Amino acid sequence: MTLQITETAPPRTEKKSRRKAGKTPLREQLIGWLFIGPFGLVFLAFLVAPLVYALYLSLFRKAMIGGTSFVLLENYTKAFTDPSFLDGAWFVIRFSLVLIPVQMLISLAMALILDIVTSRFARFSRLMIFLPYAIPAVIGALMWGFLYSKNFGPLGDVFGLFGATAPDFLSRDLIFYGLLNIVTWQWAGYYMIILYAALQGIDPTLYEAARIDGAGNWQITLRIKIPLITPALLLILVFALIGTLQFFNEPKILRDLAAGAIGPDFTPNMYAYQQAFGLANFNYGSAISFALGAVVFVCVYIFLFATRKRGSFLS
Amino acid sequence: MLFAADLSIPKGTHAMKRKHFLSAVATLVLAGSLAACSSDDDGTNSSSDSSGGGGSDAANCTNTIPKPDLPAVTLWAWYPNMELVVDNFNELNDEVQVCWTNVGEGGDEYEKFQTAIAAGTGAPDVIMIEADRIPTFQVQDALVDISDYGFEEVRENYSEGAWQDVSVGDAVYGVPVDGGPMGMIYRKDIFEQYGITPPTTWAEYEQAAQTVRDAGGPLFGDLGANVPAVMMALQIQNGADPFTYDTDNPENIGIALNDEASKEVLDYWGGLVEKGLVGTQDQFTPEYISGVINGDYATYISAAWAPGYLTGAGVGEGTDAGQFAVAPLPQWDPANPVQVNWGGSAFSVTSQASDPELAAQAAFGLYADEASLTDGWTNQVIFPLNLNALEDPAFADLQVEFFGGQQANKEVYIPAANAYEGFTYSPLQQYYYDAMTEQLGALNEGSITGSEAADRLQEDVVGYAEEQGFTVE
Amino acid sequence: MTVTIDAASRRRRPQRHLPLQILLGFLLVYFLIPFWWVVVNSSKDAAGLFGGGNALWFAEDVDFIGNLQELFTYSGGIYTRWLLNSTLYAVVGGVGATALAVLAGYGFAKYRFAGRRFSFAVLLGAVMVPATALVIPTFIMFSRLGLTNTIWAVILPSLLNPFGVYLMHVYVRDAVPDELLDAARVDGAGELRSFLQVALPMMRPAMVTVLLLSVVATWNNYFLPLAMLSDNDLYPVTVGIGQWQGIASANNSGGTSLWSIIIMGSLVSVIPLIIAFLTLQRHWRGGLAIGSLK
Incomplete structure (x- = not known):
């Protein structure tokens, strides 16, 4: 993955990696396969098979009148001209482009603060900020849905203090930010903990050395801390990408409160669900699922291939 | 290597290694036995619950079955007083028992049903569905024609019109329970405060709304994007005819969503929103309910079952008690009043029922006994279609508590129901409602006009119909 | 030498930084507000909820116990059942996924075999x-296999955790020296024994991490069981x-809100x-950073 940034990697402990697999004794090969076998089966059964099956299903179309017919790639040509699918995909892309930097910045800032401040209060805060990670997305969305309610939640009171009208985060205009807030709230603490652990792993002598050289706090942060935790930043980038690609739970729950702002085609996942379970259109739903899965698979692979360094990621 | 400082590689003794190993094994064993335990648990539970197995594989019932030796029929339904209805049925019936669960209201339930249809398993034997969805499921062969299973015996309990709403051609796909004649619920205190009387036309409705607003009063109503069926009803009231669909000729469908009548209604409501006279909140949400309680809305355009549902949500129990009243739905043309319907459901037998005849027996009997019907209409959770209740003088004379003793049935709902001429529903209903919701959302946002919404709706739904193999007329 | 002194001095003086602490206080309020809201409002009845009182403070009528009772008796006490189901899915799915990831990660890291590079790339x-x-x-x-609407429909797909395998692989590759395994083999231990007795204990931090990720993912899963x-x-x-x-949004509660x-x-x-996170702090705090290897 992206995590193979290996400039500072310690010498590999595996010694005979240069040995060609073909020359490995059959027995060792067999044992290797035995170890990955159970996972391999699950992988084939619940990832490869569904994708292949989705591909197969996506070649057909079932209409209310006329029944099922073989249409080859028509579902895909439809998907890539279907405003519902494209708008949903575009929403997810826009959302990721804002969400991921925001999340990373907030969690980085919090981690840096907690790395400096070592009071009891800071330790307590660290734990509390992490807590939302333990909340299922469904429950998180539900809680924030209540909080967003203008005359039911506290926003009205808070804004009322300043004589202003509370913004309606469940309206069409602001739902983007409403969701942004929920997802950030849920995940920032977890990312913060990852970054914090990485910061704690940095050898403090580096800071002393830098101080002797006349570096201030800001310079230490920018020149030492952040560069040294780049791998952790990449890790949370991966987590955040996985999260946004799966985007379903929060909008699905908020839809009960904001049907006008969140359509059934809000994200590609929701659209696939709606096609399959709302409209009995499993073939088209499968096409969307497959398109999503396959596109991600290929993109990741291209990305890995393009960014591989010293061919190390396949080690 | 790893960052965290405490991840040092353990270099302990053999004993330590053994301990780790054992704890890992113990974890796995524990997990395994947990799994085993609870699947055992499953087994015992379902065997004790599924009493007699009349044709259900769903194990658990929300209700307790009083006669566990009889075969059981599973049921999904969401009427607020369903528990009582099921208990009444089970008490009265000596051949079959009903095992009921509430899997959600409306759309939520339909999604579950759709899922079960696709899976070929998991559907109940009997299901509550709104009359407007019957064609959608019928076209998928998911419902059973019950005209051969004792239909004749109960036929005279309902009007011909009621049967027509649940039939497709000569085949009967449901037993009607309730209808949704519409009216205008309003707040007496607000009307008094601003010196207005219930508007009888939509023009008066707008004037009254303006009067209240000019005096600094609350919103007059609400255009909820999540109640597309209301918009459809209001358009039909103005003479629109969204779908023409004849099951003798199921490949053809007429779609008219952007005729003048439809556009006029959408433009009217779009105008109310633009002028700030009505709210844009989704209905039934906590936000909306607290608004209703706090008097943020002077009127609520709704159906006869609304009082019961509002009461269930806590409306009319605090300072707002006794503040509500109902008036007939405003008209477009007072010379030619038109009455319309929102909601109302039936019990249908699904094609997954293992014993359709038994299931039909339950469908015919549920919510058809006097005690259940009386409970339903006294609490205003149903407007009964069963003639025994509908023609009961006590029903007409009921002084509805929610409306401060107003005889709402006699004054508003019964005349509305009598004048209602029926809608034509199509198999595209689900898609159409979704599309309508989207357009109403855009209308509320102010990004399109009502006419544009109608045009987009037409284009959208026609495209879907053609894709589904229909010839659009 | 300087190392220890510096480290000690760093530990000795707790850093206060008042402005940062205040900032932290604001952050804390933001992250805790939903929890506070839920605690306060779980004590209210419908009138208290919708009656326009302060959303962030208790109503006059504080009824935790009553609401708790209502929760655990509503609809035949089905809520307890749901909690048990969640636990079952999370524990079996999470532990299963972790076990598979441990085996596969170890296999990928420590054995050469035909098709390995390809499998890993996939x-x-x-x-x-x-x-x-x-x-x-x-x-x-x-649905073709008749598995929908059973516990297996939720558990089996939850066993799939490719990221877990990747994490285990990275960890084993760097943290479990071949020399140790070779030494065990020389001592006459078989492959299984050297895995269980030498490698597995060293893999514990990564195991905890993967377990945590899988359990939380399964516990939080919504789309899969919903379908x-x-x-x-x-x-x-x-x-x-x-x-x-969904039911409540339709105002359909049959008398009880x-x-x-x-x-x-x-x-x-x-x-x-x-509770699990707070009590197991010691175990997960370090492990979470695995994967962000240098």
């Missing part, structure tokens, strides 16, 4: 494939509360994981 490509994209085809597959299950009795708590919310139950249910449902 695995990497799969890491980011969203699980949600697999739900619909898996559902149709399972797979139609029997109320098999729901995990996420789907159950989601369904209640479902919203108080939903809020209390939300509160109760988050307690198990919070």
Whole structure:
């Protein structure tokens, strides 16, 4: 993955990696396969098979009148001209482009603060900020849905203090930010903990050395801390990408409160669900699922291939 | 290597290694036995619950079955007083028992049903569905024609019109329970405060709304994007005819969503929103309910079952008690009043029922006994279609508590129901409602006009119909 | 030498930084407000909820116990059932996924075999494939096999955790020296024994991490059980509360206002994981950073 940034990697402990697999004794090969076998089966059964099956299903179309017919790639040509699918995909892309930097910045800032401040209060805060990670997305969305309610939640009171009208985060205009807030709230603490652990792993002598050289706090942060935790930043980038690609739970729950702002085609996942379970259109739903899965698979692979360094990621 | 400082590689003794190993094994064993335990648990539970197995594989019932030796029929339904209805049925019936669960209201339930249809398993034997969805499921062969299973015996309990709403051609796909004649619920205190009387036309409705607003009063109503069926009803009231669909000729469908009548209604409501006279909140949400309680809305355009549902949500129990009243739905043309319907459901037998005849027996009997019907209409959770209740003088004379003793049935709902001429529903209903919701959302946002919404709706739904193999007329 | 002195001096003086602490205080309020809201409002009845009182403070009528009772008795006490289901799915799915990841990660890291590079490449490509994209085809597959609406429909797909395998692989590759394994082999230990007795104990931090990730993912899962299950009795708590919310949004609660139950249910449902996180702090705090290897 992206995590193979290996400039500072310690010498590999595996010694005979240069040995060609073909020359490995059959027995060792067999044992290797035995170890990955159970996972391999699950992988084939619940990832490869569904994708292949989705591909197969996506070649057909079932209409209310006329029944099922073989249409080859028509579902895909439809998907890539279907405003519902494209708008949903575009929403997810826009959302990721804002969400991921925001999340990373907030969690980085919090981690840096907690790395400096070592009071009891800071330790307590660290734990509390992490807590939302333990909340299922469904429950998180539900809680924030209540909080967003203008005359039911506290926003009205808070804004009322300043004589202003509370913004309606469940309206069409602001739902983007409403969701942004929920997802950030849920995940920032977890990312913060990852970054914090990485910061704690940095050898403090580096800071002393830098101080002797006349570096201030800001310079230490920018020149030492952040560069040294780049791998952790990449890790949370991966987590955040996985999260946004799966985007379903929060909008699905908020839809009960904001049907006008969140359509059934809000994200590609929701659209696939709606096609399959709302409209009995499993073939088209499968096409969307497959398109999503396959596109991600290929993109990741291209990305890995393009960014591989010293061919190390396949080690 | 790893960052965290405490991840040092353990270099302990053999004993330590053994301990780790054992704890890992113990974890796995524990997990395994947990799994085993609870699947055992499953087994015992379902065997004790599924009493007699009349044709259900769903194990658990929300209700307790009083006669566990009889075969059981599973049921999904969401009427607020369903528990009582099921208990009444089970008490009265000596051949079959009903095992009921509430899997959600409306759309939520339909999604579950759709899922079960696709899976070929998991559907109940009997299901509550709104009359407007019957064609959608019928076209998928998911419902059973019950005209051969004792239909004749109960036929005279309902009007011909009621049967027509649940039939497709000569085949009967449901037993009607309730209808949704519409009216205008309003707040007496607000009307008094601003010196207005219930508007009888939509023009008066707008004037009254303006009067209240000019005096600094609350919103007059609400255009909820999540109640597309209301918009459809209001358009039909103005003479629109969204779908023409004849099951003798199921490949053809007429779609008219952007005729003048439809556009006029959408433009009217779009105008109310633009002028700030009505709210844009989704209905039934906590936000909306607290608004209703706090008097943020002077009127609520709704159906006869609304009082019961509002009461269930806590409306009319605090300072707002006794503040509500109902008036007939405003008209477009007072010379030619038109009455319309929102909601109302039936019990249908699904094609997954293992014993359709038994299931039909339950469908015919549920919510058809006097005690259940009386409970339903006294609490205003149903407007009964069963003639025994509908023609009961006590029903007409009921002084509805929610409306401060107003005889709402006699004054508003019964005349509305009598004048209602029926809608034509199509198999595209689900898609159409979704599309309508989207357009109403855009209308509320102010990004399109009502006419544009109608045009987009037409284009959208026609495209879907053609894709589904229909010839659009 | 300077190392220890510096480290000691760093430890000795707690850094206060008042402005940063105040900033932290604001952050804390933001992250805790939803919890506070849920605690306060789980004590209210419908009138208290909707009556326009302060959303962030208790109503006059504080009724925790009553709402708790209502929650655990509503609809035949089905909520307890949902909690147990969630636990079952999370524990079996999470432990199973971890076990598979441990084996596979070790296999990838320590054995050369034909097809290894290819398999690993496929695995990497799969890491980011969203699980949600697999739900619909898996559902149709399972429905052909008659597996929908059973606990297996939720548990089996939860066993798949390619990212877990990747993490284990990276960890084993760097943290378990071949020399140790070779030494064990020289001592006459078989492959299985050297795995169980030498490698496995060293893999514990990574195991905890993967276990945590899988358990949380399964506990929080919503899409998969929502699609797979139609029997109320098999729901995990996420789907159950989601369904209640749908019912309540239709004002359909048959006399009792479902919203108080939903809020209390939300509160109760988050307690198990919070307790688990707080008590197991020592174990997960370090492990979470695995994968961000240099």
